[in-house]
Each structure stands twice: as structure tokens, then as C-alpha cells.
Amino acid sequence: MTSREALILTRQTLASANSDEAGIESELLLCHVLGISKTKLYSEPQRVLTPTEIKELQHSINRCLLHEPIAYILEHGDLYGHNFYVNHRVFIPRPETELLVKEAIDFAHHHTISQNELILADIGTGSGAIAISVALALPQAKVYAVDITAATLHVAHINCQRYHVTHQVTLLQGDLLEPLPKPVNVIIANLPYVKNHELRMLPPEIIDFEPSVALIGGEDGLNVIRQLLNQTQEKICPGGCLLLEIGYGQKEPIISLVNGHFPQGNIAIIPDLAGIERIARITL
Numbered sequence: 001m002t003s004r005e006a007l008i009l010t011r012q013t014l015a016s017a018n019s020d021e022a023g024i025e026s027e028l029l030l031c032h033v034l035g036i037s038k039t040k041l042y043s044e045p046q047r048v049l050t051p052t053e054i055k056e057l058q059h060s061i062n063r064c065l066l067h068e069p070i071a072y073i074l075e076h077g078d079l080y081g082h083n084f085y086v087n088h089r090v091f092i093p094r095p096e097t098e099l100l101v102k103e104a105i106d107f108a109h110h111h112t113i114s115q116n117e118l119i120l121a122d123i124g125t126g127s128g129a130i131a132i133s134v135a136l137a138l139p140q141a142k143v144y145a146v147d148i149t150a151a152t153l154h155v156a157h158i159n160c161q162r163y164h165v166t167h168q169v170t171l172l173q174g175d176l177l178e179p180l181p182k183p184v185n186v187i188i189a190n191l192p193y194v195k196n197h198e199l200r201m202l203p204p205e206i207i208d209f210e211p212s213v214a215l216i217g218g219e220d221g222l223n224v225i226r227q228l229l230n231q232t233q234e235k236i237c238p239g240g241c242l243l244l245e246i247g248y249g250q251k252e253p254i255i256s257l258v259n260g261h262f263p264q265g266n267i268a269i270i271p272d273l274a275g276i277e278r279i280a281r282i283t284l
């Protein structure tokens with residue numbers, strides 16, 4: 001079988017299973033299995049696949065048909081222009097989280113203390129994508145990256161090595177802010193915020209494959225964020241900033257929670273590109 005024939009066959013198989021992205025996914029799978037770029041895929045259509053490559057392609061197609069996210073098959077997720085190793089132990093970085101990274105960097109640029117004294121913490125770091133993106137943009141700053149799961153931190157460590165930031169990003173295992181050795185200037189948190197009743201509405205790509213500890217936020221989706229707010233006072237410096245990613249319909253509850261904890265704080269809610277109120281920025 002040539003790569004041209006393999007591409008057509010893969011596209012047809014995925015399309016017949018109602019994949020909306022059959023065209024893009026078939027290219028990605030084939031490039032991944034053959035270890036080549038898209039340019040090479042199209043410039044060498046007569047390249048003959050080895051029996052091992054055919055077997056591997058079939059295996060990848062089957063995983064796709066079972067609704068496994070393509071990011072897990074390719075072991076690759078993107079955030080803020082960087083690509084990160086991911087596996088099924090970690091949440092796949094989402095485009096809307098770029099806003100969280102941007103807000104953290106903007107705050108750091110406008111902060112009165114010098115960058116080499118600045119400390120940021122990414123809580124619920126997963127693949128480490130937020131912590132590493134921030135570290136790369138602010139090379140003088142120190143970044144803590146916390147997660148409750150050891151397997152997740154193993155992935156974050158691989159990504160820190162990939163981007164040569166192991167000296168700048170300190171990985172800590174534990175519950176929310178508890179492992180932080182001292183107060184920080186910026187807390188960034190994309191914690192689980194899916195409401196219990198929304199779980200069954202999630203597509204199989206998410207609910208069957210992504211770690212539940214990355215998703216489930218309790219009845220109103222805000223259980224973990226509520227715990228974080230309980231711990232924040234002691235772990236944030238005066239004049240610091242707390243950046244939270246939130247979900248659809250959580251604007252009012254988050255404002256009231258934050259006002260209860262920080263009556264003097266300023267809260268701004270920032271929408272994502274889809275117009276969903278996505279980030280709560282609390283300056284103290």
C-alpha cells in the first residue's frame with residue numbers, strides 16, 4: 001500500500017464513522033505513524049508502507065474509532081505556541097487556557113516588583129503546559145507547578161526537560177496550595193470545574209479518556225476552586241493576582257465566592273473567543 005492509498009483509506013474509514021475531522025485526522029495519523037511531515041506525505045505519495053507501518057496505522061485508526069482523543073494517539077498537545085508531551089494520565093491543554101497564560105504574563109509585565117523576584121504558581125498543572133509557557137515568557141521568574149497526582153507530575157517533568165526549564169519550574173505534589181513553601185505573587189489555576197450533572201453530557205472523547213480528577217468539580221462545579229479560595233489568603237503576597245479558569249454559567253457564583261473571601265479585591269471576568277466568561281482575574 002502506498003501512502004496515497006493509505007491516506008484515502010484512513011480518511012474514508014474515519015469519515016464513515018462520522019468523524020467531522022476525518023481529513024485532518026487522517027493526515028495527522030499517517031504523518032505520525034510514518035514519522036514524516038505533511039509536506040513529505042504529499043510530496044512522496046508513492047512511498048510504500050512497511051507491514052509494521054500498516055499494522056501501526058490500523059491500530060491508530062481503531063483507537064480513533066473508539067473515540068480516543070487524537071492528542072493521546074499522537075502524544076502531543078499545544079498551548080501558547082508550544083507543543084507538549086501528553087498521555088492519558090493528563091488533561092489535554094485547551095485553546096481557551098491560552099487566555100490564562102496571557103493574563104499571567106500581562107500581570108507580571110505590569111507588576112512593580114522586578115521579574116527576578118517574581119514568583120508564580122500553576123495549581124493543577126497537568127502536563128505542565130501553563131507553568132512552562134509562563135516560564136518561557138518570563139525567564140527571570142520562578143514558577144511552582146503543583147498537582148495532586150504523581151503520574152501527572154511525571155509528564156510535567158518530561159515537558160520541563162523538553163523546554164529546558166527544570167531550573168526555573170519546581171514541581172510539587174500535593175493538595176492545591178498546601179505544598180507551596182512561601183507566598184507567591186501570581187496564582188494561576190485551571191482546576192476541575194465540570195458540574196456533576198454536566199458529566200453525562202460530555203462527549204466520549206472526554207469522559208471516557210481524560211482523567212476524572214481533572215474534570216469533576218462537584219454539584220456546582222466549584223468544589224475544588226472553593227477549597228483553593230479557602231487556602232489563598234495565606235499563600236498570596238499583598239498586591240498579588242489570582243487567575244482562575246471557570247466554566248459556562250459560573251460567573252455569578254464565582255463573583256460571590258470571591259467577594260466573600262476578598263471583599264477588598266478587584267474581580268474582572270474575561271470572556272473567551274466563543275464569548276463564554278472564562279477567566280476570573282482577582283487582584284488583591
Ligand SMILES: C[S@@+](CC[C@H](N)C(=O)[O-])C[C@H]1O[C@@H](n2cnc3c(N)ncnc32)[C@H](O)[C@@H]1O
Binds near residue numbers: 123190
Ligand atoms: C483541568 S486539568 C488542567 C491541567 C492543566 N493545568 C491544563 O490547563 O492543561 C486540572 C488539573 O488539576 C489537578 N487537580 C485536581 N484536584 C487537585 C488538587 N486538589 N490539588 C492539586 N491538583 C489538583 C488534576 O490532577 C489536573 O491535572
